[in-house]
Amino acid sequence: MNKEIVLSGIRPTGFLHLGNYFGAMRNYIKMQEDYNCYFFVANWHSLTTHPDTKELKNAVRRVIAENIACGLNTDKAVLYVQSDVPEIAELYLYLNMLAYKGELEKTTTFKDKARSQPDNVNAGLLTYPVLQAADILIHRAVKVPVGKDQEQNLEMARNFAQRFNHRYGDIFPMPFAFNYGNELVKILSLDGNGKMSKSENQLATLYLADDDDTIRKKILKAKTDSGPTETNAIKPDYIQNLFTLMSFASSEDTVQKFEEDFNKSSSGNCIIRYGDMKKQLAEDMINFIKPIREKAADLQQNTDLLNKIIKQGADKARDSASQTLQQVRKAVLG
Numbered sequence: 001m002n003k004e005i006v007l008s009g010i011r012p013t014g015f016l017h018l019g020n021y022f023g024a025m026r027n028y029i030k031m032q033e034d035y036n037c038y039f040f041v042a043n044w045h046s047l048t049t050h051p052d053t054k055e056l057k058n059a060v061r062r063v064i065a066e067n068i069a070c071g072l073n074t075d076k077a078v079l080y081v082q083s084d085v086p087e088i089a090e091l092y093l094y095l096n097m098l099a100y101k102g103e104l105e106k107t108t109t110f111k112d113k114a115r116s117q118p119d120n121v122n123a124g125l126l127t128y129p130v131l132q133a134a135d136i137l138i139h140r141a142v143k144v145p146v147g148k149d150q151e152q153n154l155e156m157a158r159n160f161a162q163r164f165n166h167r168y169g170d171i172f173p174m175p176f177a178f179n180y181g182n183e184l185v186k187i188l189s190l191d192g193n194g195k196m197s198k199s200e201n202q203l204a205t206l207y208l209a210d211d212d213d214t215i216r217k218k219i220l221k222a223k224t225d226s227g228p229t230e231t232n233a234i235k236p237d238y239i240q241n242l243f244t245l246m247s248f249a250s251s252e253d254t255v256q257k258f259e260e261d262f263n264k265s266s267s268g269n270c271i272i273r274y275g276d277m278k279k280q281l282a283e284d285m286i287n288f289i290k291p292i293r294e295k296a297a298d299l300q301q302n303t304d305l306l307n308k309i310i311k312q313g314a315d316k317a318r319d320s321a322s323q324t325l326q327q328v329r330k331a332v333l334g
């Protein structure tokens with residue numbers, strides 16, 4: 001009866017995009033059926049890189065609304081805002097005593113971020129993995145759906161948990177990165193440069209909040225080439241990306257038609273028309289994104305309802321967090 005605990009967080013540093021949807025949220029929605037799930041908006045983590053909070057408040061509410069619009073059911077999963085759970089901050093304090101400056105300085109994400117913001121190498125940035133460990137351990141989560149770039153942070157969370165258990169008593173189970181199914185899709189930027197991302201080329205990123213015209217324009221501008229030069233050619237990654245998107249948004253028949261056109265094409269006999277493919281993909285993607293965008297927008301406008309949802313999430317998260325914290329305090333302070 002006791003389901004395993006799944007937890008993941010997303011930083012509200014921008015608009016959610018299709019990479020977030022297909023790489024993360026789509027899995028959350030499946031997981032809520034099988035696990036005891038906690039999903040949260042990591043707004044404290046955002047402060048390490050985005051100290052100006054003018055946009056943050058709206059972004060937090062948008063991320064909550066978009067998660068619900070994508071199918072997250074708050075009767076099944078706990079959806080909350082990190083800063084609504086002060087227990088996390090107290091656990092962060094205890095874990096900070098078990099985290100060493102040397103190991104924190106060595107993490108890739110710290111080094112990357114320190115390089116990209118040399119004027120603001122703050123202590124929060126250094127202890128980012130400690131706060132992340134507190135996020136996870138406060139609910140005793142064991143499965144953490146995250147991308148590859150987060151492996152190191154999870155290893156550190158296990159180290160802190162182990163040190164804590166060793167010194168104060170066995171309280172925390174070990175958390176591990178977790179992918180549902182196993183293959184993790186990676187959605188590339190439509191310009192073919194790297195992955196779709198909140199901070200990269202915004203004209204090549206499809207956001208869940210994009211209107212129909214914007215979606216159409218972005219897809220029609222997506223990078224293609226003059227077509228395959230042999231039959232059954234290997235697809236370049238930016239073409240594969242269009243097929244991947246199509247496999248999510250279009251009907252099987254449509255995907256099959258363009259697959260066949262691609263495979264039958266060769267030099268001098270290029271059957272596949274990327275222009276047509278993009279037109280079709282644009283319309284199908286509009287149909288895919290539109291209901292999510294509209295539901296998220298409605299919810300953001302319904303302030304009372306959204307406040308209620310956020311409050312309910314906070315109550316449930318605090319309920320679980322305070323139980324862990326009680327044990328932690330007892331173990332550390334007696």
Ligand code: ADP
Pocket residue numbers: 010011018019020021022023024145146147148185186187188195196197198199
């Ligand atoms: P971003 O790079 O846009 O800031 P985050 O690093 O906040 O996104 O990632 C949030 C979640 O979305 C993570 O689980 C990450 O693996 C997933 N994700 C982000 N971008 C992509 C992408 N282009 N393709 C697949 N998954 C992605």
Ligand code: TRP
Pocket residue numbers: 007008009010011042045131132135136144145146150153
């Ligand atoms: N560091 C994660 C990221 O950049 C976000 C995050 C914060 C997180 N706390 C977490 C993810 C706890 C999983 C579990 O994507």
